[in-house]
Amino acid sequence: MTASVAVAGASGYAGGEVLRLLLGHPGVEIGTLTAGSNAGERLGALQPHLLPLADRVLADTTVETLAGHDVVFLGLPHGQSASIAQALGDDTVVIDCGADFRLTDPGEWQAFYGGEHAGSWPYGLPELPGQRDLLRGARRIAVPGCYPTVSTLAIVPAVAAGLIEPDVTVVAASGTSGAGKAAKPHLLGSEVMGNASAYGVGGTHRHTPEIVQNLSGVAGGPVKVGFTPLLVPMSRGILATVQAPLLDGVTPEQVRVAYATAYDSEPFVHLLPEGQWPQTQSVLGSNAVQVQVAVDERVRRLVAVAVVDNLAKGTAGAAVQCMNLALGLDEATGLSTIGLAP
Amino acid sequence: MTASVAVAGASGYAGGEVLRLLLGHPGVEIGTLTAGSNAGERLGALQPHLLPLADRVLADTTVETLAGHDVVFLGLPHGQSASIAQALGDDTVVIDCGADFRLTDPGEWQAFYGGEHAGSWPYGLPELPGQRDLLRGARRIAVPGCYPTVSTLAIVPAVAAGLIEPDVTVVAASGTSGAGKAAKPHLLGSEVMGNASAYGVGGTHRHTPEIVQNLSGVAGGPVKVGFTPLLVPMSRGILATVQAPLLDGVTPEQVRVAYATAYDSEPFVHLLPEGQWPQTQSVLGSNAVQVQVAVDERVRRLVAVAVVDNLAKGTAGAAVQCMNLALGLDEATGLSTIGLAP
């Protein structure tokens, strides 16, 4: 059986990456592709790397153009997913790469995004304890943000095993594609090459409450999260450093066991051998997460580092992984753990 | 039937890229991996992006470790391939990513590489007129150099159609991975980031005679080639501009027809729609070549531009493409025309 798939927002980075992955997926047929202001254009002019789809012409993003597919991926600006999803019918698998349905707490939505909260869908991070079962056969899935994915996976084994104080510091360095394809002066190549910058400092970045939600859910109580994102000169990739005070008596061996146990049977999350630290290049284009953890005994802190490709496991790869679960396919179908390096 | 494959030089860039492609190839089993000074190490420490092979340990590069496979890829320094190939037996498919067997003229070998000429093997550029048939079932194949591949494919339709004077100017901008993984000060990140440089200027680069050989063979007479390589700040990708004086009376339409005809049925070479110019990002990690051509009427010159990923179609992708031909498989097995962008 082949699932027919539509992609809304096919001219953007998330939509383009969904298509790149679907082109290598044996169980799908790529149907309608839609866009906003780029509707009517050839995909080849906008995504010249997707050669097999070069002659496809983009339709407008409407319920009508998207209807009639088994799966619809949404790569749309905030606030546009709800009305489309509502109209698509309950048997369509709708996978939203945007933020609209990630947060469960309307107050947090209001505080960080503003406007009315659309609600929440099953959260597409299968590696969270207990989460995979909620995604099997799901018909609505909210794909996690890129920073929350890598930050959560870096520290959740320690949270789940009760090894750290609920007081987590995340500093994550990201490539520029996470900011999307809309042209803004501070994202020009001339501005980002040879340049590192901090933004959204002081807990103001919209991904902060999502990390809190993930970790607090696993901890069974509130976890404080201080999150600082950095922009660094590369197109893809996020490296997150996540630190927390170790509880008294916790040993490095306990930490290592917790991580090994958590990820031993995960298809995409890989704990590196001791002493080898992650680099983003290793996961470029892949759905893999590479993780390492250490204990800084002088300050009695756990320091974990994880890397993802923000467009792959950080967005589109997670979306396809979730589609596989929703459709009852092998979770890894069409996805890879092999990066493009150097 | 699954072919067993060994890779000599698995710790280098060419060897690593061969492995990356073989991991997605349905018809092979990855056997022995060898290295020089890195023998004895885990592949995961050297090529952390090749996660499924992380626990493989590298053997020494010897005839003994390589023998017994159906296919052997060689990614070795110049001069080391001949003795190994000789010892491997005639029924083993030996595919050399190095330069040893590319040139047919011993004088050119002597002039550009020095030392004794090892001979020449079938040249692994199936897109050259008549060349594909020589590679089907071949047991020894010399993979072309990265610059010759992209430069030849940019201009060969015009040569074959007799549209230009035999006087070709190539300027090609390359990423740094073409220079390999040996640590040299001028290849440090600090030196290459934010920096463009020329090298091998004045016809001294070793790839010059290879381009001459390709074009002269197709022209049926001598073709002059002036070749200037540039190093630009990216890891992968080559963009070649290739120019030549148009013969009197030749029209832009004739040029376009020649290119369209040459590449219409090629699986990996793609002539872009008029007005769209190639960029290297579009072919990253893929075996695709994107080509465009125009006529500068003010100077009556043909200007062609082509891009490849130097490690993929420029080296390892071509090697796998040639293996497919050698083994009688579909030429595109395990290879993609989809780039990793942005």
Add this chain to the structure above:
Amino acid sequence: MTASVAVAGASGYAGGEVLRLLLGHPGVEIGTLTAGSNAGERLGALQPHLLPLADRVLADTTVETLAGHDVVFLGLPHGQSASIAQALGDDTVVIDCGADFRLTDPGEWQAFYGGEHAGSWPYGLPELPGQRDLLRGARRIAVPGCYPTVSTLAIVPAVAAGLIEPDVTVVAASGTSGAGKAAKPHLLGSEVMGNASAYGVGGTHRHTPEIVQNLSGVAGGPVKVGFTPLLVPMSRGILATVQAPLLDGVTPEQVRVAYATAYDSEPFVHLLPEGQWPQTQSVLGSNAVQVQVAVDERVRRLVAVAVVDNLAKGTAGAAVQCMNLALGLDEATGLSTIGLAP
């Protein structure tokens, strides 16, 4: 005596670089700074690297705000310089970093820029034979384009000495800042990092007629110029390769003597020792041009390579150099031949 200086377009790259250089110039006082849509903003928010001017507020670009200064630099979009210059009075030194007054031939202006030709001003390339005298005491100066500067200086000694055929091929790799600060999708960091592309291929780039004008003027007859620009992943810098057929009998020694003679007493153009090839990093932030030349005997062609910082000697440095000549100061005042590397 201190000259008062205004800069129109202070929020852009050219204007910012003029200011960076003026801050180190002992003979000027920085007066009014103007902008278009950024008028009313603090300079520190737009050009945070110009710390001593951080609290300056940008005025509107009008004749009124610019009047009353000894020198006015114009860094404006095409077509806006003429009316301002006309109103400023003949004793004000007006230095236009834009293209409006570079071309002498109205037909070429019409063909490449369209619209009415505003006329031509003394061309601000003092290194052109005879040109320096035209700039001493001038009150209107047209700063050359970045590509014409580096391309012209790479080959003009050979043109002046009559060593080559009048048939020149230029391929030049540029950083992204030459495209300015206006936000366009193809100039986003995500698009340009890890990517090389060709544009304006086939003789369509607007800098083509300017190179023709420079070389033809020196040759005393028409020189054909085929020009191909490349965009490569760096913020600043242009490397130009310029090639032409050598006339019969011309020797490498004659070539070398011609270049050495042309540039021996130039303060900013430096012929490298034989065998050392230019790289853009060496001239970052400086007004220097580094040049090398070789003869490719197999194809009997001269191959020259030159580098400049497109914003410095390619724009703002040339502008300050011209101001020095206009004001009767030492030509090198406030300018450097020292690059920022690595």
Add this chain to the structure above:
Amino acid sequence: MTASVAVAGASGYAGGEVLRLLLGHPGVEIGTLTAGSNAGERLGALQPHLLPLADRVLADTTVETLAGHDVVFLGLPHGQSASIAQALGDDTVVIDCGADFRLTDPGEWQAFYGGEHAGSWPYGLPELPGQRDLLRGARRIAVPGCYPTVSTLAIVPAVAAGLIEPDVTVVAASGTSGAGKAAKPHLLGSEVMGNASAYGVGGTHRHTPEIVQNLSGVAGGPVKVGFTPLLVPMSRGILATVQAPLLDGVTPEQVRVAYATAYDSEPFVHLLPEGQWPQTQSVLGSNAVQVQVAVDERVRRLVAVAVVDNLAKGTAGAAVQCMNLALGLDEATGLSTIGLAP
């Protein structure tokens, strides 16, 4: 009076940057330049950006070649400074860009560097409370490490004002030039472009005890420092994020006042207007430090961000600043607060 200056290690990045700054310094005459394995070579072949010194030939690094200058800068591998300094005579100003004399605690030296502790010299960070006076007229100065400089300056106002708990978390993203010019595979351009990595995680980086020493000295008691360095794809620049729990009752206004007070009269450290965050491009090539600070109320933590050019204020700029103090010159002579951007 002009001071004669020698530079040991002139072929390296620190030595090259010292020379770049000295070329713009009005009070010095550049004397002997020395190197290790590059002795005997022209500086122009090794540092082609230092055009005015291109024809200088490097001497061997010995006491004899360095003797007889008023000032000697040492840019040498660890462990080589002591014997040279001892032989140079007490009236020579010796400024060591290496680590040998930075740490006061022999135990920390032993733990992080190994081998015998050479002792400690006045620490060249004039912005530390009380430190400037120790540097005026000094004859031996230890230039701080690049990470300690930026990390210390980001947080020391809060430490000095007693606003935070003595438990500091530093995550700093650095360009590659901090790792020096010795060719190592993981520093190749192909490895670092498009790649972010963590290293020295878990408190093992050698700059850790130096940050502890600086902050504990100001606090008057032990300060815990967890330090994680990241390598990001740029040649120059460090961005440090420094976080610490706020003491109860401390307000954002108190924090702001503490920073403004600390840096108002500093010539090189600049607190940005509220809401504007530092980026490394703003300080490239300059001696400036740009700092911002915020309070994350949800987690009651102070978050400070600072940027420096690791080779300038992070090494060579600090060295020249210290030379100025040692010689009784204006501290800012020959140094700039203007960055090279874009």
